Amino acid sequence: MLTPLGFSLLRQLADGELHSGEDLAAIVGLTRARVSQVLKDAEAAGLALERIKGRGYRLLEAPNFLDAKAIRVRLDELVRAHGATTVPVSVEVTDQVDSTSSELMRRSQRRDVHGVALAAEWQTAGRGRRGRAWTAVAGGSLTFSLGWRFEQGAGFLAGLSLAVGVAVARALEAEGLTGIALKWPNDLVHRHLKLGGILIELNGDALGPSSTVIGVGLNVRLPAGARKDIPVPVTDLATVAGKKAAPIERNRLLARLLAELASVLDQYAKDGFAPFAVEWQHRHAYQGKTVKLLLPDGATVTGKVAGVDASGALVLADGPRRARFLSGEISLRRA
Ligand code: BTN
Secondary structure: OOOHHHHHHHHHHOOOOOEOHHHHHHHHOOOHHHHHHHHHHHHHOOOOEEEEOOOEEEEOOOOOOOOHHHHHHHHHHHHHHOOOOOOOOEEEEEEEEOOHHHHHHHHHHHOOOOOEEEEEEEEOOOEOHHHOEOOOOOOOEEEEEEEEEEOOOHHHHOOHHHHHHHHHHHHHHHOOOOOEEEEOOOEEEEOOEEEEEEEEEEEEOOOOOEEEEEEEEEEOOOOHHHHOOOOOOEOOHHHHHOOOOOOOOHHHHHHHHHHHHHHHHHHHHHHOOHHHHHHHHHHEOOOOOEEEEEOOOOOEEEEEEEEEOOOOOEEEEEOOEEEEEOOOOOEEEEO
16 A cells, blocks of 8 residues: 555656665655565555666656646636636645545535545545445546535435536546446446446535535556456556557646536536436437346346436336436446
8 A cells, every 4th residue: 555655755756767765765764674665565556666776766657646736727728728717626636545535525524615626646445336445546546526515405416426427528538538438327438348436425404505525536547456456347548548649647637627527517506417418318328228227125127228317317218118217326237
């Protein structure tokens, strides 16, 4: 596991130059043996490091670290390009946290987290839907959460995770990544392999207002070792982009995601999910396909995907009959 110390060392090595163990030890105030151990842990977390006996260490592929300032600069560029005045989002980056969503949920008990975006290089307890863990690798994933306040209550927010999927797909497309699709309720997929996920949590009264924390996890460049720990077939953005493409720049991508999210959330607050339903269906990997739903009580339902309704419920057709399903606890499988 990468510790904050690991990150300080990696930041020293981020220039891609050779650094002696002695110099590194002096900079971070550790012994050389401890530096060696911390860097071994970094390798285990998926970073490609070269050790040259008697000379030191060099990062073979310098991770482009998340950088709040770089994200802000890019966000402002995007805003200027679209003629808007500003994106009402403040960006924070941390090396390590248990989960960006858990952290914003904790903060939301004490203060308003509307417009606060928190991205982490490393989550020690990343959470997925249905109580699952979310696996990410330092430097090879993009994990962030965004706080957003809505005047309405939970019923109005039923389609929010689908609208967020639209925002993420738009952002990836705007960054030149093609063939990205959505899988109900809120997975991002490419050729039916999971590329990312969305986790929405909320606090508030049934009638509103609601304070939501929108968590997004994307696989940017997953080493083979990390894929083994993930229980579903996965892919990453580097694969989607193709071998000839330039490496994915995570700061640039995060700025694009925040810009698209702010615009989608703003519209959602006014009009709900309805304006996104047609686009969502168009992006659905299973539109018109026969699927099997696994319900929370263990039952399964099979039918043909007719689409989603204005509240974000999945509509399955079984002959002339239509059935609606609306729950974050349902899983969809290809039948
Ligand atoms: C899923 O597909 O199960 C949803 C995954 C959501 C993962 C993101 S990563 C950032 C944020 N922090 C978390 O702990 N989870 C979400």
